[in-house]
Amino acid sequence: MAVPDIAADGIILELDGLSVGYTDEPVVVDFSTAIRVGSVTTVIGPNGAGKSTLLRAVYGLTRHFAGSVRFLGQAIERLPPRERLKLGIGFVPQGRCNFPLMTVRENLELGAYTLRGAAAVTAAVEQTLAQFPLLASKLSVLAGNLSGGEQQILETAMVLEAGPRLLLLDEPSLGLSPANQDQIFATIAELRGRGLTILVVEQNAHGALQISDTGIVMELGRIFMAGPAAEVIADPRIKVAYLGGEGPTGARLLAPCGPGSRRGLPPWPPQPPRAGAG
Structure with missing residues (x-):
């Protein structure tokens, strides 16, 4: 439709x-x-x-x-x-909904799963990092080790990657x-x-x-x-x-x-x- x-x-x-x-x-x-x-x-x-x-x-x-x-x-x-x-329509449900044993970068890459091709995924991640500079300094950090506020921002960023x-x-x-x-x-x-x-x-x-x-x-x-x-x-x-x-x-x-x-x-x-x- x-x-x-x-x-x-x-x-x-x-x-x-x-x-x-x-x-x-x-x-x-x-x-x-x-x-x-x-x-x-x-x-x-x-x-x-x-x-x-x-x-x-x-x-x-x-x-x-x-x-x-x-x-x-x-x-x-x-x-x-x-x-x-x-x-x-993007939906960020109540409670933690990231992958805690994966890094911030890996979570962001998964958030762009609806996009086709590695280049599109990479571009989406880079755009997200430009919008949320807080995440750029934590790419190698496990999502589960982020603060509650940082995890919420990560989850919102993952949903936003679908545009x-x-x-x-x-x-x-x-x-x-x-x-x-x-x-x-x-x-x-x-x-x-x-x-x-x-x-x-x-x-x-x-x-x-x-x-x-x-x-x-x-x-x-x-x-x-x-x-x-x-x-x-x-x-x-x-x-x-x-x-x-x-x-x-x-x-x-x-x-x-x-x-x-x-x-x-x-x-x-x-x-x-x-x-x-x-």
Whole structure:
């Protein structure tokens, strides 16, 4: 499937009424949003809200129940992950996903596996090193010996070698020290400056929203709030729930939910009206 190089309306990814999950019931329900080319969108929410499932759905790793996923105007909800990768969607999943017993150079060479020919792989590695000079001084170091922040940068660089138009990042700062978290957010801001579109799920709400254009708050598989990142940061409810603010009663305003919880969601699939119901 061919996709245009540039979205005529400036929208690179559009989700419309998307419901996805893993077994018999969706985790994310009736999710709709549109992401503009060259923007950073951050998704936050309590554990089990469906944030990571949303990213996995964009990459084709979940069961599709309803709704559409359009990438640069093309419907892709039925495509497998490998086809979405070819179209220009890159995904850096949560947790370490490098080859720890291989060197940084070897990891970068593996990251360019979709390219044909040794010359193309070499060129991709050199371009990556120019973009991430931190890695250039560590080419012979085993990936497992890098710091957490350095490993996250390596994994992001590996995905970028495929030349994605849209980058999906799942909890890139998870488990990192404050200094390494700052390093990751600086890298995301730099990538945005180069024109890359980024959709990121984050537990560090303040750090991620500071470098984002749009913020989305999820709860119980649905959108609780969405808008410009500055407005999301300023919202009193978000300050209480995620940014260390205090509410009038000290109570949490967004209720957490465990994995698989459907508290507050309607039955799935939607039930037809009973006979005779008015």
